[in-house]
Amino acid sequence: MAAKETLGYVSRTAAIVALRKEGLSSESIARRIGIDVKTVSALECSARRWHGKAPNFVRPSAGSFPVGVRERLRPHARARDISVDALIRRLIETVAFGNLVDAVLDDAEAAA
Structure with a gap:
């Protein structure tokens, strides 16, 4: 499945990681992206699992x-x-x- 460019980031996962680094809550991130809070959690979990293997979002x-x-x-x-x-x-x-x-x-x- 191809990444969905989100808020100027290469994917929803990249957007979530960046917004989390800014200190936003899961609820705030979900509202900003337009997804469920559970999706935020799932994508964050995926990002942790791929840490070191995934693209660096540059x-x-x-x-x-x-x-x-x-x-x-x-x-x-x-x-x-x-x-x-x-x-x-x-x-x-x-x-x-x-x-x-x-x-x-x-x-x-x-x-x-």
Whole structure:
């Protein structure tokens, strides 16, 4: 499942972790994001479980990808009503967490 960009963070989990660091209660976080308090707790638990393995929620910089790549992604981002950066994050997260690298890249012989 792809991450849902939330409040400018790459995912709901990232938003919850950041808001918790700001000292907000579970109830406040739930209201701000528009989810149930139990969902806040579940996502927080998931973040703790993945600690050290999950992405650090850092946004890629605009210069991280060539302009040509960004331009080719623009219509796909527009169709999803998200930014190109958000689309890039979703693509990378989906490939990484879905263990799809080998399916996407045709370099199995070179990687072996």
